[in-house]
Amino acid sequence: MSHPLRLGPIVAFTLWLLAGCAHQPDAPSEPEARIPYQAPLPIKDKPGMLGDLLVAELAAQRDALQVTLAYYSRVGMATNDPRVLEQAARLAAYLHEHQQARQLSERWLRQEPDNKRAREIAALASISLGEPKRAALHIDRLLARDPDTALSDLVEQARQLNTDTSEPLLEALSSLVEQYPDQAPLWYARALHRHKQNQPEQALQASEEALSINPDHRQALMLKGRLLGKLGRNRDARKHFARLAKRFPDVPRVRMQYARQLINTGRIDDARKQVELLAERFPQSAQPRVSVGLYALEQGEYGLARDTLTQIRDEGYRTDDMHLYLARVEKQSGHPDQAIQHYLAISGGENRLRGRVQAARLMYRHGRGDEGAKLLEQLRGQHPDRAPSLYASQAEILRQVDRSPDAMELLNQAIAELPNERELLYARAMIAEKLGETGQAEADLRRVLEMKPGDAVALNALGYTLADHNKRLDEAEGYIDRALEQQPDNPAFLDSKGWVLYRKGRQEEALEWLRRAWDQFKDPEVAAHYGEVLWALDQRDKARDIWQRGLDENPANNDKIRETMQRLTGETS
Numbered sequence: 362m363s364h365p366l367r368l369g370p371i372v373a374f375t376l377w378l379l380a381g382c383a384h385q386p387d388a389p390s391e392p393e394a395r396i397p398y399q400a401p402l403p404i405k406d407k408p409g410m411l412g413d414l415l416v417a418e419l420a421a422q423r424d425a426l427q428v429t430l431a432y433y434s435r436v437g438m439a440t441n442d443p444r445v446l447e448q449a450a451r452l453a454a455y456l457h458e459h460q461q462a463r464q465l466s467e468r469w470l471r472q473e474p475d476n477k478r479a480r481e482i483a484a485l486a487s488i489s490l491g492e493p494k495r496a497a498l499h500i501d502r503l504l505a506r507d508p509d510t511a512l513s514d515l516v517e518q519a520r521q522l523n524t525d526t527s528e529p530l531l532e533a534l535s536s537l538v539e540q541y542p543d544q545a546p547l548w549y550a551r552a553l554h555r556h557k558q559n560q561p562e563q564a565l566q567a568s569e570e571a572l573s574i575n576p577d578h579r580q581a582l583m584l585k586g587r588l589l590g591k592l593g594r595n596r597d598a599r600k601h602f603a604r605l606a607k608r609f610p611d612v613p614r615v616r617m618q619y620a621r622q623l624i625n626t627g628r629i630d631d632a633r634k635q636v637e638l639l640a641e642r643f644p645q646s647a648q649p650r651v652s653v654g655l656y657a658l659e660q661g662e663y664g665l666a667r668d669t670l671t672q673i674r675d676e677g678y679r680t681d682d683m684h685l686y687l688a689r690v691e692k693q694s695g696h697p698d699q700a701i702q703h704y705l706a707i708s709g710g711e712n713r714l715r716g717r718v719q720a721a722r723l724m725y726r727h728g729r730g731d732e733g734a735k736l737l738e739q740l741r742g743q744h745p746d747r748a749p750s751l752y753a754s755q756a757e758i759l760r761q762v763d764r765s766p767d768a769m770e771l772l773n774q775a776i777a778e779l780p781n782e783r784e785l786l787y788a789r790a791m792i793a794e795k796l797g798e799t800g801q802a803e804a805d806l807r808r809v810l811e812m813k814p815g816d817a818v819a820l821n822a823l824g825y826t827l828a829d830h831n832k833r834l835d836e837a838e839g840y841i842d843r844a845l846e847q848q849p850d851n852p853a854f855l856d857s858k859g860w861v862l863y864r865k866g867r868q869e870e871a872l873e874w875l876r877r878a879w880d881q882f883k884d885p886e887v888a889a890h891y892g893e894v895l896w897a898l899d900q901r902d903k904a905r906d907i908w909q910r911g912l913d914e915n916p917a918n919n920d921k922i923r924e925t926m927q928r929l930t931g932e933t934s
Contacts, residue, residue: 426456434461443472447479454482462486463495475506488533496533497540504541512546516553517580528557535567545575552584561591579609586618595626606635613639617649621656629665632657636669647678655686663694681709685716697727714744718751722758733758749779753788760792768792783809787819790826799830820844821854828861837861852882860890868897879907885915889925896929 433449436442446469453462463486469479480499487496504512516534535551538544548571555564565588571581582605589598602619609615620635632653639650654669667690674683684703691700701723707716717740724733737755741748752775759768772789779785786805793801806823809816824840827833841857848854859874875891878884888911895904911922926932 426452430456430458430461434465437465438468441468441472443469443476446472450479450482454486457489459486459489463490477503477506485530488530491533493533493536497537500537500541504544512541512544513549513578513580516546516550528554531557538570543574545571545578545581548574549578549581549584552581552588556584556588561588564588565592579612583615583618586622590622590625595622598622599626599628611642613643613646613649616642617652620653624653624657624660624662624665629662632662633665633668636665640672647673647676651679651686658686658690658693661693663690666690667694681707681712681716685712688716688719692723697723714740714747718754721755722761725758725762730762749775749782749784752779753784756788756792760795765792765795769796769798781812783812783816783819787822790822794826799826799832802826815843815847817844817847817851817854821851821857824861825857828857828864831864834861834865838865850881852878852884852887855881856884856887856890859894863890863894863897868894872898883911883914885911885919885922887911888914889921892922893925893929 430449430452433445433452437446437449446465450462450465450469453459453465462482466479466482466486470476470483473479480503484496484499484503487493487499500512512534516531531550531554534547535554538547538551541547548567552564552567552571555561555567565585568581568585568588571578572585575581582601586598586601586605589595589601599619599622602615602622605615606619616635616639620632620639623629623632623635636650636653639653643649650669650673654666654673657663657666657669667687670683670686670690674680674687684706688700688703691697691703701720704716704720704723707713717736721733721736721740724730724736734755737751741751744751752771756768756772756775759765759771769789769792772785772792776782776785776789786809790802790805790809793799793805803823803826806819806826809819810823813819820840821844824837824844827837827840838858838861841854841861844851844854845858855874855878859871859878862868862871862874871894872891875887875894878887879891888907892904892907892911895901895907908922908926912919915922
């Protein structure tokens with residue numbers, strides 16, 4: 362029960378503190394090219410409309426954008442004022458309200474027939490609504506006005522949307538190649554869609570079609586290089602990016618991709634040279650070098666990662682983030698003391714607190730537990746409002762270094778000091794279960810439920826605790842069902858349901874719940890349970906396969922799987 366799979370909002374801040382390198386900030390992505398929403402512009406009042414406009418603007422200031430949309434739409438449709446219609450259409454597109462976006466943009470076009478942005482919104486909305494003929498009318502007008510760039514802009518906007526939105530848009534745009542076969546942007550859209558569908562060969566073919574029409578289509582050229590790498594043609598990809606770097610010497614993204622491809626082929630000195638050229642040619646733009654440094658870290662090229670990120674830190678660019686990344690470099694390359702120094706060097710706000718918790722965790726793991734305890738005590742004094750989470754974090758660190766009795770002692774002390782903190786009660790329940798003190802675990806979880814009767818995480822944890830110890834199984838299933846009513850797709854709750862059904866001898870039913878949990882979350886505890894039920898149903902090859910996949914997915918956290926395998930098969934791997 363103590364595995365993170367069981368945890369939920371009650372310990373969200375504790376998990377954030379403990380997240381460590383796996384959840385450090387990513388390098389900022391390029392600005393989205395989708396149709397942006399901007400703060401409302403001043404608009405002349407139409408008779409009787411001033412109140413609606415004021416409400417719309419106030420709602421926007423409070424991020425109540427659906428309210429803003431409702432009022433701007435009403436004013437725009439009533440007045441036909443193109444500036445009001447523009448605000449409403451942009452906001453509808455931003456909120457993915459496709460029907461409103463199309464209606465508002467087409468009304469806007471009646472007032473300003475040559476407005477490119479209005480036409481783009483109308484085209485994208487029509488595509489999203491599954492109306493290709495209507496979209497084609499708008500695309501025809503865009504092409505007539507600007508045959509060279511109109512569709513490039515449209516495809517780029519679709520590309521930058523979130524996956525759920527961009528995939529159907531890209532699919533619809535790519536289908537238009539039959540109608541507009543000489544449009545490179547549409548072939549590029551097809552390449553992007555095939556790439557997102559994990560069809561690299563088809564994506565490469567489509568990118569080649571785009572380039573046969575427009576050899577200078579930069580996005581297609583970049584995509585082609587990435588696809589060559591994905592297909593394992595690393596030498597071809599490296600040569601391709603080398604040519605692009607000569608052809609586009611003033612485009613930092615090209616040189617960044619070239620450096621990454623050099624890393625892929627083990628040419629680290631050449632990659633280092635490209636990083637130096639990025640620094641020389643683009644001294645005001647550090648982000649491409651950050652990307653190369655993080656890629657080197659990902660590929661285990663710690664020297665290049667360290668040198669690149671250190672230089673960027675010394676330039677004063679996003680210093681705290683560079684310390685976080687460098688801590689990852691040192692931790693993964695086996696230098697915990699240097700990693701601790703980087704964590705302690707973080708100076709800004711929440712990241713400072715988080716960095717110090719990470720430093721304490723490394724201290725505990727590498728023989729400096731007294732220093733770690735002192736650091737966490739200091740943090741509790743500096744952040745008394747975070748004391749419950751800091752106590753819970755320290756207890757989890759102690760559990761991770763096999764000092765669960767010390768964790769229990771710490772939590773007893775914390776609860777004596779802060780008796781009504783649900784987070785501490787929940788944390789103690791986790792440790793108590795780990796120590797086999799199921800009575801204490803049950804008592805603490807019941808106390809949590811007294812304080813918050815509908816707490817889904819506590820309901821699930823209590824149900825699982827009873828089920829795992831084969832106690833009061835009907836009662837256990839009731840708690841788990843109440844948790845599932847609130848979060849029917851939570852994989853921890855699905856796993857608990859499968860496990861209690863297995864304990865009740867309903868193996869076939871249990872299998873389906875555990876399969877659903879495993880499909881969502883490749884967790885070692887789920888793997889152990891799923892494999893055990895398969896084993897009981899005499900599906901032993903499949904059970905072994907699930908266990909092995911669990912071991913592969915969680916090489917540092919698989920005690921539960923190994924214990925299950927040992928108990929059932931006499932094997933541990």
